[in-house]
Amino acid sequence: MTTGETATTGLRERKKQRTRQALSDAAIALFLEHGFDRVSVADVAAAADVSKPTLFRYFPAKEDLALHRIADHQGEAARVVRDRPDGRSPLAALRAHFHARLDAHDPVTGLSDHPGVRAFHDMLYTTPSLLARLVRYASRDEELLAEALGGPAPVARLAAAQIVTVHQRLAQENWRKLVSGRPVTDVLPEAHADADLAYDLLGTGLDGHFEG
């Protein structure tokens, strides 16, 4: 019996956590320094002092070495909808949450000060295979959101698809503005405005915007 409550983590379990962490850290450091596809998985494995097969026992693909942190965010939209206060619509909850994430400079919004995070985003948006993997994560997110939205399945699925897509585009737009060299403080107000625009569009539809 060891001390305390935190459940006996078990030595083996702790070692696995450490290996996983070492792999992730080594990978991200190397990727940011040399670029995703100029670093081989063998390099990463060597840097973390494990063999290549072991690396793949922890991360099913090279892309996951870079993305697993994002992957852990999965189901966030669904959670926001599920945990919204009584009387608030899902859309309103999501809008508020996105604004909050914006103010927190959350990486998922595409806005971010830290040079490390910036470099990470640059890598993300300029590496096709990472983008592809991100899409797969997003589609899982979409499923969960559709479920959380409830209502008739076709409507919920369409709505979820639109919402997830819009989030992606908002983040992409923010990133684009940062890439052009503008400081975050300058872009933030526009990001809020874009988000409002996007949610207005989601809420009231495209109909007044593109007439004959």
Next chain:
Amino acid sequence: MTTGETATTGLRERKKQRTRQALSDAAIALFLEHGFDRVSVADVAAAADVSKPTLFRYFPAKEDLALHRIADHQGEAARVVRDRPDGRSPLAALRAHFHARLDAHDPVTGLSDHPGVRAFHDMLYTTPSLLARLVRYASRDEELLAEALGGPAPVARLAAAQIVTVHQRLAQENWRKLVSGRPVTDVLPEAHADADLAYDLLGTGLDGHFEG
């Protein structure tokens, strides 16, 4: 200076066309028979009587062997918007076009009788790497559509993203119904109804559908 107009195909050019066709045909036949990832590019090259490097001179990646026909459809949404009759809104034009494609059992709608096309769709939707490639094609489509829509860039981009996404989901839903064994004639009316629902949603927004 080459000879005049587009006329003289040139022997060399004709040979290239034939090689390209042979590769595509061999690839699709093999993929449909054995499954995309149980066929190696070496197999395809051998079946088309070319070497592996030559194959990659024609198709930049294995996925393109399966998808280049779809790729050729690119910019269709943008074209529909650009060529719409006077006084008709882009959304109305796209809606009408989608219904027409549905009646034509166009593969892009996910509906289709031909067993060959059905098998192709099954392969598409169950092979992650193909889906990923498809997403990349779609994002090009989205760009072109945004351009065709005109208006303020942020709005156009958001609208284009939503429209493209909705098309994908409609096609996916149709395919899902076919997979469950139902005949096309049975699914078609629902497909039209889903399309109308989706376009209504796009036009008038999500706002009445998910209240507090």
Next chain:
DNA sequence: GAAAGAATTGTTACTCGGTTGCACTTTTGG
């Protein structure tokens, strides 16, 4: 605390997608 048992790891070797360098053949243009 030691032995039986399970889980994890390293090594080696392999498959497959994709690329490179170079020699060889074919088409083209004069």
Next chain:
DNA sequence: CCAAAAGTGCAACCGAGTAACAATTCTTTC
């Protein structure tokens, strides 16, 4: 007919990912 250009095949290579099996490390049980 000849030379430049374009296209091809060959062989060797790189990197991602997997399989087999032996060696090691943790857990469990007595």
